[in-house]
Amino acid sequence: MPEPRTIVLAVLRYDGANDVAPRFESFEVPFTDDMSVLQGLQYVKDHLDGTLTFRWSCRMAICGSCGMMVGGVPRLACRSFLRDFLPGPLTVEPLTHFPIERDLVVEIDDFVGKLGRVKPWIEPRVARALDEGAYRQSPGELDRFESFSHCINCLLCYAACPQYGLDPKFLGPAATALLQRYNLDSRDGGAKERMQAAHSEEGVWGCTAVGYCSEVCPKAVDPANAVNRTKTESAVDWFARFARGDD
Amino acid sequence: MAVRRPYVRTMDGWWRRDPFFVRYMAREMTAPFVALYALVLLAGLVCLALGPAAYEDYVEVLASPASLALHVALVGVLVYHTFTWFQIMPKTMPPIVLRGRRLSAAAITSGAVAVAALCMAVLWLLAGWLA
Amino acid sequence: MSRRSSQPFYWALFGAGGMLSALVGAMMVFTTGLALPLGIGPGARLSTYEGASAIVRSLPAKLFLFAVVSLFLWHAAHRMYHTVHDFGIRPGAIAWTCCYGVALLGTLVALVALFAAGF
Numbered sequence: 001m002p003e004p005r006t007i008v009l010a011v012l013r014y015d016g017a018n019d020v021a022p023r024f025e026s027f028e029v030p031f032t033d034d035m036s037v038l039q040g041l042q043y044v045k046d047h048l049d050g051t052l053t054f055r056w057s058c059r060m061a062i063c064g065s066c067g068m069m070v071g072g073v074p075r076l077a078c079r080s081f082l083r084d085f086l087p088g089p090l091t092v093e094p095l096t097h098f099p100i101e102r103d104l105v106v107e108i109d110d111f112v113g114k115l116g117r118v119k120p121w122i123e124p125r126v127a128r129a130l131d132e133g134a135y136r137q138s139p140g141e142l143d144r145f146e147s148f149s150h151c152i153n154c155l156l157c158y159a160a161c162p163q164y165g166l167d168p169k170f171l172g173p174a175a176t177a178l179l180q181r182y183n184l185d186s187r188d189g190g191a192k193e194r195m196q197a198a199h200s201e202e203g204v205w206g207c208t209a210v211g212y213c214s215e216v217c218p219k220a221v222d223p224a225n226a227v228n229r230t231k232t233e234s235a236v237d238w239f240a241r242f243a244r245g246d247d
Numbered sequence: 248m249a250v251r252r253p254y255v256r257t258m259d260g261w262w263r264r265d266p267f268f269v270r271y272m273a274r275e276m277t278a279p280f281v282a283l284y285a286l287v288l289l290a291g292l293v294c295l296a297l298g299p300a301a302y303e304d305y306v307e308v309l310a311s312p313a314s315l316a317l318h319v320a321l322v323g324v325l326v327y328h329t330f331t332w333f334q335i336m337p338k339t340m341p342p343i344v345l346r347g348r349r350l351s352a353a354a355i356t357s358g359a360v361a362v363a364a365l366c367m368a369v370l371w372l373l374a375g376w377l378a
Numbered sequence: 379m380s381r382r383s384s385q386p387f388y389w390a391l392f393g394a395g396g397m398l399s400a401l402v403g404a405m406m407v408f409t410t411g412l413a414l415p416l417g418i419g420p421g422a423r424l425s426t427y428e429g430a431s432a433i434v435r436s437l438p439a440k441l442f443l444f445a446v447v448s449l450f451l452w453h454a455a456h457r458m459y460h461t462v463h464d465f466g467i468r469p470g471a472i473a474w475t476c477c478y479g480v481a482l483l484g485t486l487v488a489l490v491a492l493f494a495a496g497f
Contacts, residue, residue, distance in 0.1 A: 016252030072264060099253035107253050143342075143349075162268065165258050166466065205385040208460050209335050210271050228339040231389065238386035258466060275461045281399055282454035282480070284407055289447045289488055291410065295434055296494035299427040306425050310415035318411030325403035332400035359400075367405035371419070374409055377433050378423035 004030035007082050008089035009040055011052065014100045022100060025049075026089060031082045037092065038066050038077035041104075054104035061218055064154030068104050069093040074159035074216045097158055097165035110168055111155060111175070117197045118171075118179040123190030135187050145184035148177045148226055150219040157213035157223050163206045170206035171197065173213040173223030180226040195234065204230045274331040280324040333359035388456045388478070395453025398445060406446060434495045447488040451481035 006028045014022035027044045038056055045052045057063040059078045066077040071090055082090070098106035128135070157173035158164050164172045171179075179198065183191040198204045207227045214224040262268040294305035308314055336359060337352035344350070413421030423429030433439045455477040462469040462477075 014254055016254070017250040022254055022256075096256065099255045101251070101253055140344075143344075162258070162261050162464070165261060166463065199382045201381075201383045201385070203383070205383040205389075208275075208464070209338060210268070211335060211338060212265075212267050212271075214338070215267065222338075224338045225340075229341055232339055234383075235386035235389055238382070239390070262464070272461075272464070275457055275464065278454040278457035278461065281395075281403065281450050282458070284403070284411075285447050285450035285454070285484065288406070288410060288443070289484055289491070292434070292443060292447070292488060292491040292495070295427070295430055296491040302427045302430065306415060309411060315412065315415065318407055321407045321411065322404050325399065325407050328396075329400045329404060332396055363401045366401045370402050370405045371409065374420040374424070377436075377439070378420035378429055 004032070006030045007040070007086060009037075009044065010089045010091045011041070011044070011104070012091070012093040012100075013052075013103055014094075015051075015102060024091070029082070033081075033083045035082050036078050037070050037075075037080040037082060037085075037090070040082050041077060041092070052104075053102045062152060064152035067095050067154040067156050067159065069096055069159065074156035076154060076156070076218050079218060095155055095159035097161065097168070098155070106155075108155060111153075111158065111172070114171055114175040115153075115178065118175050118182075119190055119194050119197075120178050120182060122182065122185060122188050123193065125187060125189030137186055141186040144186075145181050147221055148181035148184070148223075151177050151181075151221045151223075152219055154218060156216045156218065157221075160210075160212040160216045162210060162212075163208060167206055169202040171203050173217075173227060174221075176204055176230055177221050177223040177226040180230060195230075195237065198230050199234050199237070204228075204234055207231065273327075274335075277324050277328040277331070280321055281328065284321050284325070329360060329363050333363070388452070388459075391449065391452035392456035393453075395449035395451070395456075398449050399453060402446070403450070431495065434492065435497055437497075440492045440495075444488050444492055448481070448485040451484040452478075455481040 009027045009029055010024045011027065012022045013019070013025045027048050029040045029043050029048075031040060031043075036059070038059060041052065041054055042056075045054075054066070054068070054077070056066040056078065058065070061076050061079045064076075067074060068077050069075075070077060070080045070092055071085055072093075074095060077092075092104065094100050094104045094106045098108065098110075101107050151174050153174060155174065161170075161173055164170050176198070179194050182188050183194055204227050209224065209228055211224045213227075214222045217223060262272045291302075291305055291309075294301040309318075333356045337355040340355070342349045343355070409420065410424070413419055414424045415421070417425060424433070434443070459469055459473055459477040462473045467473070
């Protein structure tokens with residue numbers, strides 16, 4: 001029986017109770033071609049160090065739980081394969097730009113708060129009674145916002161965004177994509193209210209069009225497009241309000 | 248209850264961590280060169296307003312090896328700016344649907360670069376016609 | 379409710395300058411910085427006071443050259459101001475002056491110079 005191939009995972013560890021700062025710890029993991037980085041971490045937890053802490057759930061790139069820095073790039077661990085990182089060692093770190101809670105788990109309270117700020121629900125454009133039945137929406141109308149609805153809140157885009165890293169008050173890619181998902185929905189009439197969250201420095205104006213967020217997104221949401229279109233809208237509105245005579 | 252002491256990592260040297268960021272910085276660093284050219288052109292306009300002697304001096308400086316080398320570099324930087332500008336432009340636009348298909352970002356970029364090449368050709372011909 | 383950002387004003391100028399420089403910048407540099415001193419094509423006429431003045435006296439040329447100088451400076455100012463921030467420095471009054479201040483000054487000087495060149 002040939003020896004199983006192994007790869008070294010260099011994992012960033014941190015325990016607030018005992019550590020002053022994070023440190024790398026190496027684990028030699030036997031693997032087969034079909035194993036993901038997530039499975040590698042699970043091997044470590046099951047056989048080498050039960051204290052290794054990381055988030056995961058679906059194992060199939062839909063829950064958004066297992067976002068981490070794999071080889072220095074924001075990736076979903078379940079969607080990254082150990083065979084692609086030979087000969088190793090492969091560095092595995094928690095998502096950048098977030099405070100480290102423990103090992104590979106980061107604090108995401110800030111993002112959860114931002115989700116609320118963009119009012120992520122349909123504010124009916126026209127009041128509709130239940131007995132009027134379901135809304136009708138054409139494929140063209142759906143296409144206008146569909147990609148923005150695919151966000152799984154994995155936060156890879158925030159790890160990719162240096163402006164968020166430099167100033168965490170920035171609304172950021174995913175929250176703005178969600179904002180546009182509702183603004184562009186034909187059923188919705190809440191754009192004016194939502195734009196209040198967009199107009200400030202902490203809204204979309206922190207963005208400098210780096211574009212890395214859209215590069216790393218596992219669901220092709222294209223948040224860079226959402227943010228930069230919102231900048232254009234916000235800019236047009238900035239000038240238009242003088243014509244309207246308000247603010 | 249376990250002790251919670253979230254650790255915040257430094258942003259020092261963030262742009263050196265990934266080739267994508269290095270390219271972003273290169274794009275942003277075209278700005279001082281664009282400003283430099285504008286100031287060189289402005290100097291020319293000022294010298295022109297000051298009279299023939301001043302303008303002759305200006306042209307002499309332009310003909311110096313240092314100035315020529317600088318302008319060769321500036322052409323390179325401005326061409327890089329053209330490409331990177333139109334590379335990011337599709338991100339600022341809503342989707343364009345032509346005959347039921349979305350126009351790809353790559354198509355928008357190459358189309359815009361072609362328009363730029365055309366504008367530059369027109370500018371050269373116009374300068375030739377006016378001069 | 380957070381305050382509206384003043385960014386849109388600068389961003390609009392940044393966009394206009396970026397678009398203009400992307401469309402004609404490289405050719406402007408070539409024409410005025412290489413063709414002119416080396417006497418290539420229109421450069422021969424442009425390198426003389428008479429040739430250059432003749433062009434600058436026309437209103438369309440004035441408007442174009444003003445747009446190039448001013449918008450290029452506003453574009454660069456906005457980008458450089460934000461690059462200061464990208465390097466981790468909180469841009470303050472000094473950064474504003476070095477960036478937008480120069481653009482403002484350049485705009486005014488261009489206005490005066492083009493006017494003084496006559497009609």
